[in-house]
Amino acid sequence: MSKENSFFTTNHLEPVTAWGGASSSTAYVYRPSTIEELRDILTAARQNDRTIAFKGGGNSYGDAFSNREQVVLDLMRMNRILEWDPQSGIIRVEAGVTIDQLWRYVLGDGWWPPIVTGTAKTTVGGCAAMNTHGKNAWKMGTFGDHVLEFDLLRADGEIVTASRETNPELFHAAIGGFGMLGCFTTLTLKLKKIYSGMLHVEGASQPNLAGAMRYIEERLDNSDYLVGWLDATSGGRGLGRAEMHRGIYFQPGEDPFSAQTMQVEHQLISDSIMGILPKSSMWFYMRPFMNQLGLRLVNTAKYFSARMLSGEKGHLYQQSHVAYHFLLDYLPNWKKAYGRNGLIQYQAFVPVENAEQAFTDIFTHCQKRGLPNYLSVMKRHKPDDFLISYGVDGFSMAMDFRITNRNRPKMVALTQELDEIVLRHSGRFYLAKDSTMRPQTVQAYLGQEVIKRFCDLKEQYDPEHLFQSDMWRRLFAVRSEKPVTQSG
Amino acid sequence: MEEQQATVSDRPLEPQRRAIVIGASSGIGAAIFEELARRGYLVAGLARREEELTAVCEKINESQPGRAFAFGHDVTNFGSIPDLFSQVVTAIGGLDLIIFNAGVMPSVDLDEFNFEKDRQMVDVNLLGAMAWLSQAAQRFRQTGQGHMVGISSVAGDRGRIANPGYNSSKAALTTYLEGLRNRLTRHGIGVTTIKPGFVDTAMLVGAKRTFGVISPDEAARKIINAAESGKQVVYVPGWWRLIMIIIQHIPSFIFRRLSI
Structure with missing residues (x-):
């Protein structure tokens, strides 16, 4: 039996629907709970010429986490809180931890996530990838402004750490980089001290x-x-x-x-x-x-x-x-x-x-x-x-x-x-x-130079373009609309 | 990833429907291939005769750029079907409709009893359909949506003197489709059985008595309409239903004396 048959079986096929519900597609959905499983899926996808998109809480309105007929990695099971210091308000979590999980964990110590989305069902990894904001954006900035450091799984299976000091270019591109440079595995956040619920x-x-x-x-x-x-x-x-x-x-x-x-x-x-x-x-x-x-x-x-x-x-x-x-x-x-x-x-x-x-x-x-x-x-x-x-x-x-x-x-x-x-x-x-x-x-508001820098980083961290989503293909990597004739 | 299959993505507000047509190089199948593309589907056409198929595909893409995809395939190559099914679905980016149209009808003399010809018809017309539609059924069952169409024939409604092998391959196909329908309708998946009468295709060449012949294009339109409106069993054109009711009710002691 070929690898294709054993790995990409129909029982992993699921409809993946945009949060807004206006679009839907089918993909092979996997839910790893460890980095080892995550790496195995990367390898299998590469061997089968499939691309991978990442999904957190699935609250993006459009096609950010959809990857038609390819692989979607749902990271909600990688949801452990790893370190918490109630003195400094610094917390290290896995990417699948939700905002809901986060506030429940820290509130009793007098802390609150500095940036929250309008739903608490988003994940920390998703918030970093989309660089979300809340109702305090003019004052507290975006989610990324409160990330101190993260570990990112690259397409080759290696983990790279980035912060404002280490790998600053990757840090500023992966946050907001909608999952196209790699998969956040852990993130370190600085929370906001509060004095009342x-x-x-x-x-x-x-x-x-x-x-x-x-x-x-x-x-x-x-x-x-x-x-x-x-x-x-x-x-x-x-x-x-x-x-x-x-x-x-x-x-x-x-x-x-x-x-x-x-x-x-x-x-x-x-x-x-x-x-x-x-x-x-x-x-x-x-x-x-x-x-x-x-x-x-x-x-x-x-x-x-x-x-x-x-x-x-x-x-x-x-x-x-x-x-x-x-x-x-x-x-x-x-x-x-x-x-x-x-x-x-x-x-x-x-x-x-x-x-x-x-x-x-x-x-x-x-x-x-x-x-x-x-x-x-x-x-x-x-x-x-x-x-x-x-x-x-x-x-x-x-x-x-x-x-x-x-x-x-x-x-x-x-x-x-x-x-x-x-x-x-x-x-x-x-x-x-x-x-x-x-x-x-996108070219008009980001400018050619920003897009080139992002695409250069994509070549550096994911030269095979293993990580793709429908959004990536729609906005950044447009395929020519030529007729395709294949033989099989 | 040089050989990576590029899946056709949709823009979120502009969803596209996707279809597979098996047996798409000529006749009704080629007309279905073209009509689906005209209606906005992304369509993969499959056929044994690659040259003809490529020509049909290129012709469609001239007026409907990027809508048609061609895959050379012999439906009796059963072992290759699971991988090919997955490859085709990936290439077009999903599946909403599958139409199994492949079929053969070698000419058989009235005194000829030829197992090889009979087996060829069963292999293509029946086992080919089972091999493809079971792949589709498994996928549709998993994803909870989809529609399948089998092109059977009025010839399956009665065993007749001209071509018992063809009659039985189509009768079995009709029964297979009915069984699938009963299994799948309760899960939201539709199965349409099409029974065409005389359609002006290569299969009709040399046929002795024909009447009410329609063009492949007209047949294709009626077939796709039936699929899109979720019909169960459709004669093409519709008046064949009446004829076949009559023929089905002719008692055997008369029928076996007739030359139809």
């Missing part, structure tokens, strides 16, 4: 996009988290009217009950709403609102309730870290409400001076095309020193679009037009969210 949260409403941006700009120095939920369906002067959320850490000694609030149990989100409605079926009741009329209704109701409750001045309350951060986990399966074809997210990063114009153009263009986005989230960012970077001294707008079989061609056209708007305003894009970019867009 609660956050001060200020909710406020803003009548339009300009107001929402001003709200954020005026509070950059005395906030720890800032985010705006915008209504992209209202027109005219109300375009981008917003519900704003601002989070502030407790100071040392401010929380008299910090020992209690920093217990895991205190953080846990309830599984029902007001103790009655089970959240697990809420997506079903959201479904009727997932159309243009329903979404206008919801966005309007959201804005007016924020205005009534908080007003433009805002009102203060307290919320646990978990409730504040992991909004995507608040309603289980909420994305099911989008229907069978799921959703995509389009996130644009634009420098401060161009942001208002760019986002106004984007919103009005979506309205003109009859494809308004269902949910828009605005955040503030800063530049970073990683090679594949979306960082700007400016704002980002993340927009959810519902996908249906009928609107796919229109969405393709729309996102291309939006790309042009963003590029015209010196904007950038973020691979964890992307489903629609074309190679020329």
Whole structure:
């Protein structure tokens, strides 16, 4: 029996679906739990001329972890916490450790992951590979800014250590390098000291996009988290009217009950709403609102309730870290409400001076095309020193679009037009969210020199191109579309 | 990795469907090959006659660039099928539809009883289908999606004087497909049996009495429509169902005296 038969058997075939649910493919999925198993799969894949993509929590919206008919390595089982120093807040973990695992482990000692994603189901390796950010990006930067060191398994099976001092070029390229230079095996992170399990949260409403941006700009120095939920369906002067959320850490000694609030149990989100409605079926009741009329209704109701409750001045309350951060986990399966074809997210990063114009153009263009986005989230960012970077001294707008079989061609056209708007305003894009970019867009915002440096590193660390994903082939290594004739 | 197979990736918002056609170098198969590409599928065509197959493939790629892939293959080479199946699926990047169309019908005289010819028909028409469709069934069962089509024949509905070997190879294929359908439908996988009547192909050359002949292109359209709408047993064209109901109900004491 050939190696092909013994290793790549159909019982490893699985559908691999983008987190947004708008695309799916089949791949040979393996779940190693040790580096030895990982190496064996590398060898077997090489012998069988298969390429490998890495998958963590599988929360990238598009094709970052998909590798059609090839190998997908799910690293969730490599999830041990290796070293923890509660004095310094330095932790060494395997790449498959999730943010959920991480905060539960360190909270009791008064620490918190400095950068968290909107869901706690992401892995540390995935966050480093995509260089994720949170609602504090303008202040704390990206996930990579808090990685002190990592071990990376190269395509040849060797492990290389990189930090800002050792192999700095690899360090700054593998973080954000979407798994194309190697597989993170362990990462050392510096966490954030906190003094309470609660956050001060200020909710406020803003009548339009300009107001929402001003709200954020005026509070950059005395906030720890800032985010705006915008209504992209209202027109005219109300375009981008917003519900704003601002989070502030407790100071040392401010929380008299910090020992209690920093217990895991205190953080846990309830599984029902007001103790009655089970959240697990809420997506079903959201479904009727997932159309243009329903979404206008919801966005309007959201804005007016924020205005009534908080007003433009805002009102203060307290919320646990978990409730504040992991909004995507608040309603289980909420994305099911989008229907069978799921959703995509389009996130644009634009420098401060161009942001208002760019986002106004984007919103009005979506309205003109009859494809308004269902949910828009605005955040503030800063530049970073990683090679594949979306960082700007400016704002980002993340927009959810519902996908249906009928609107796919229109969405393709729309996102291309939006790309042009963003590029015209010196904007950038973020691979964890992307489903629609074309190679020329990536070349435009990253620049030929950055792409060449990345590809040179790829040649150095993975000369055979063993590590590939559908995203890599879509954006960086375009195959010619020539007809193929083979004989077998 | 010089010889690494390049899989055709999709852009996430532009999913493509993928199909395999076995027996794609001429006749109905070549027409199916072309029609699938026209409908936007990425299609791998397989056939024994490589020259003809390459010509069909190149012609398709002229109007549908990059959609057609050709693989030379003899379906009686059963041992090669598992590896080839995996190679083909990798090359086109997945599988949504497989159409087994390969079939032979050597001419048999009324007084000829030729085991070699009969065996050839069973090997290609029946065992070839089993070898390919079992690969597809295993994959579809694992991934939970997919559709398969077997091109059987009205000739399988009754044993007749002209070519008992052909009749039985198609009758067995029809029964095999029915069994697969009963196994797989409950897992969300569809199986369509196609029973063409007279189609204007090389198989018809030398046929004595023909009527209602349709073109391979028309047959291909009807076959793909049937597959896409998830039909179970389809006569092509549809009025053959009526004829075959009648023929199936002719009592044996009459039927064995007829020359049909």
